[in-house]
Amino acid sequence: MADVEHTIGLLLGTEDDWPRAYEALLRRLGVIKGPDGRTHRAVSERVTIEPFNLRDKPRHELVIDRLAYWYYHPREWLKKISLMDDVYLLNSPFTFQSMEKHAAYCAMMRLGLKVPETVLVPYKNPLDNSRYAYTAARYNQSFDLEATAAQVGYPMYMKPYDGGAWVGVSKIRNTDELHAAYDASGERLMHLQASVEGYDVFARSLTIGPETMVMKFRPEQPMHSRYEVDHGFLTADVGHEVVTISRLVNAFFRWEFNSCESLVRGTDVHPIDYANACPDVAITSLHYYFPWAMSALLRWTVFCVVTERKPTLDTDTARYFAIGDDPSLSYAEKLTEYRRLTDEYFETARYEEFCDRYLGNVDAIVYDWVTSEEFRSLLRETVRATYPVHEHEKFLGHFGGLIDAWVRDHS
Missing domain, CATH: 3.40.50 (Rossmann fold)
Incomplete structure (x- = not known):
């Protein structure tokens, strides 16, 4: 045929x-x-x-x-x-478009996830709309910004309700920083969100279809060093929870190529950012984890087209909320039920069987490609396009070494 x-x-x-x-x-x-x-x-x-x-x-x-x-x-x-x-x-x-970070917080709070305390505050500056003045004069309630912030508690973060790439995010430690950040927000609609102080690890998980890679993330580092290669930074139970939360978010919103950020303190997982329409998959960011991302993207997209997987534009939120609203279920039991729903949405068992039977050579293909001159040429060209000339040698050595580590671990 x-x-x-x-x-x-x-x-x-x-x-x-x-x-x-x-x-x-x-x-x-x-x-x-x-x-x-x-x-x-x-x-x-x-x-x-x-x-x-x-x-x-x-x-x-x-x-x-x-x-x-x-x-x-x-x-x-x-x-x-x-x-x-x-x-x-x-x-x-x-x-x-409709379920940006604000709506995502609301939904996951209802499902019982440990989202930090969050308040939405009105625009600092009037909107450029002829109807604003009349509406504001008649209906906008005056409010005490400091009192509102006190409900959240210091330290906190001010961040756009729909933002991305850390744009407009400020850490607020006192009232002076609060007013300065609010004044600078202008016409952007902002959240005040409690900071998770003293966390043990910042976990960023990238999920593609039903596959998830949880990576140790260091936001204070420059981008090329933010993802630390560490295979044992979470306990098995906490790691399972982080993966479950990541896939729950994606199945709930019909996002199949998305990243989730969580702060882990003790055994508590606090998701803080999980609406990323364009998650970071750059080779100069992921480095060691880049081959996995490409493998997962290859497997999932091929699975979808070959099996004629049907798109589901409608969201079935009622099934998730029924679990979240059930007072008889513990948090752990809810996570178990959410994982069942996510596996059903992603057809996890069918996907794994398909990969085993028809895509069993993908890992070998990716390994051969990563060890080829074609890949090294791509890496060189990317570094030269990303960094100034005087840093080319440094970053070629940096990323080349990380890729060599991946090759050794997968040989």
């Missing part, structure tokens, strides 16, 4: 390193046999931005979106192809 060819679209912004890696691995994977007895080949193409007729039929079966969280024209194209053409999207543009 003839090969079935599946086209995967890459909707990209400025990044070029991981797309080149993904494209290379797709080529090396080539043709695989599927559960339907036919042979399948997945190919990728970079999506261009141009006028589109709402009745146009797309070429793509799946699109990896890394752009539409800030560029609205392609976001509307994603909505069109998902609503009208059933194109599979790893991240729902609908929930990322």
Whole structure:
């Protein structure tokens, strides 16, 4: 029987390193046999931005979106192809637009997660809207910022309700810093969120489909050193909880390529940021963990197109809230039930069986690629495009050494 060819679209912004890696691995994977007895080949193409007729039929079966969280024209194209053409999207543009960090906090609080105390405060400066003055004069209640902050407690963070990449985030230790940060917020809508002081570890987990990598994160370090290579920084129980929370967030919001940040203090896991429309997968950030990310992305996207996994635009929040609202369930029991729902959403058992049977060579393909001159050329070009000339040798040695460590650990 003839090969079935599946086209995967890459909707990209400025990044070029991981797309080149993904494209290379797709080529090396080539043709695989599927559960339907036919042979399948997945190919990728970079999506261009141009006028589109709402009745146009797309070429793509799946699109990896890394752009539409800030560029609205392609976001509307994603909505069109998902609503009208059933194109599979790893991240729902609908929930990322409406369920930003604020809504994500609200939902996860209801589910019983240990989200720090959080308050939303009104805009500091009037909005540029002719109706604002009348509405504010009639309905806006005056409030005491210091008293509101006291309810949260110092130290705390002020951060945009919908922000990303740490933009606009300030640590607040006293009333002077509180007023300075609020004055600087302007027309941005801000949260005040309690700080988790004395935490033991900052865990950042990257989840792609039903696969999760939990990494030790050091936000105070420059980007090239933030992910520390450490395989034993969490206990088994805490690690299981971090993974469960990460996958819970993703299944709940229909996000399948997303990162979650949690602060671990003792045995308590406090998720603090888990709505990331464009999670960091740069080789100069992930380094050691970059091959895993590419392996997971390859496996999940191929699984989705070959098995014709159906997109689910509708969210089934009632099933999750029924668990969260049940007073007879302990926190641990709720986590167990959430994990069951996430495994059901991601078809975890079916995915694992598919990978074992049809994608068992992916790890070897990735290893061969990482040890090839093609990969080293990509690394050199990325470093030269990212850092000034006088730092090229330093960072080539830095990232080369980390990749060499991954090669030794996987040989």
